Amino acid sequence: MAFPGESAEYRTARNRLLDQELELRRATEALAAARRELPPGGVVPEDYVFQGAGADGTPTDVRLSELFAPGKDSLVIYSYMFPRHPGDKRPGPKAGRTAQLKLEEGPCPSCTALLDQLDGAVEHVSPHTNFAIVARAPLPRLLTFAQERGWRRLRLLSCADNSYSRDYRAETADGSAMPMLNVFRRDGGEIRHFWGSELLYAPTDPGQDPRHVGTLEPMWNLFDLTPEGRGADWEEQLSYDR
Template identity: 30%
Template sequence: MTTSDENGKNAAQTAMRTPPVVSPEEWETARERLLVKEKEHSRARDALAAERRRMPWTAVKADYMFEGPAGKASLLDLFDGRRQLIIYRAFYEPGVFGWPEHACRGCSMVADQVAHVAHLNARDTTLVFASRAPQDDIARLKARMEWDIPWFTLTDQFDADFGVDEWHGTNVFFRDGDRVYRTYFINNRGDEQMGGTWNYLDITPLGRQELWEDSPEGYPQTPTYKWWNWHDSYAPDTPPDKKWVEVSDAGEAAFRAESAKKKS
């Protein structure tokens, strides 16, 4: 016996104007046709990232301070010794819907999608979240939601100065010794793409740091795939595993051979 809710769902599904059902051969033809456009999109995205790496920088002159698990921390401290820093302004504080049990629903979805930060760290990049909630509340929230992202408390005008006092947003910074520069900013729907390692690296001034990228002369670059590792196996100044390099080389060779075969 069906319920009224099930009848409603069935009616809605019946009303959907779905695409035609075709043979496997016709489906493959349609997929290959769309793949051409998808590759154009990927190349355009790569070109945009290359242009982003050539954007001018602006110096950060104020001494911004935050509160972290270990106490007070400067903007420079947030880099944690790395050259690149990504700060996402998450709304978790009095006045935000869900407080104090939850952070903003949208910001929480962003946090849920963040990949393991060890991969970013391996590319000299630190990711942190920042909110106005006290550290005790942030620690409790992180434990409840099983988030491992470093999360700091805003204590001054940082959010107002960097466009995230009334709305979420992602700021990118670069450290040259003790000098800090703002290199990029994205908000609104731009934050939708954040969470994955590649997308985060694509908005940094150094990019993914792989040989295929179009980067300015002198930028650090290493062979594609070779730096990848299990998130619990990265170690500073440790060369890539020899076996993994061999596997990667074999995979790249096979890919090039298949691509050449399709073109011939």
């Protein structure tokens, strides 16, 4: 490989980097294979009842078992920090009904940025895998913000009235929300936990992000390709001044 105008120094360094990229690809494939070979996880302790919206938009109870469509035995659930973590002081929405909420009752900007990206991916994911977003906010708040944000494909559920968040590590001991992602597997009549993004709670080296769902986020991965990188002090916002 060679690109117009590149120096020999650049090509030598780029080839070294390519070797690292090859190793990362091998490690990524090996990690995915090892994840698929995990032994059965714990049986889900109860058939959690969430609140969702029916076809006509009216609230309806939805059990965890009902999130599995026929022929699709894996279920991915992302725990949306709505309300946000109490220590998050980034600005809330500037307009709409959600802007009327107290800051601590509003949505997390980082989670929102991820869901902006996943809303487009769901159309391609849904033929193969069940996918849902749960949050402790009341369902009307979730649906209102989804409309304000322009989301069209995400399945949004409220877990305000069950212990799902607490049981599956989407809450800290003091009840603060955490952005946990969990995968469940249906096997016959049983539903078991398959995998969770426990990297969220693992120690990080200085200057590192948890990256517990890092491979899902096009935005951060795109930044990694640039000379500026992710930026040491930059964080997602609900809106930006351009």
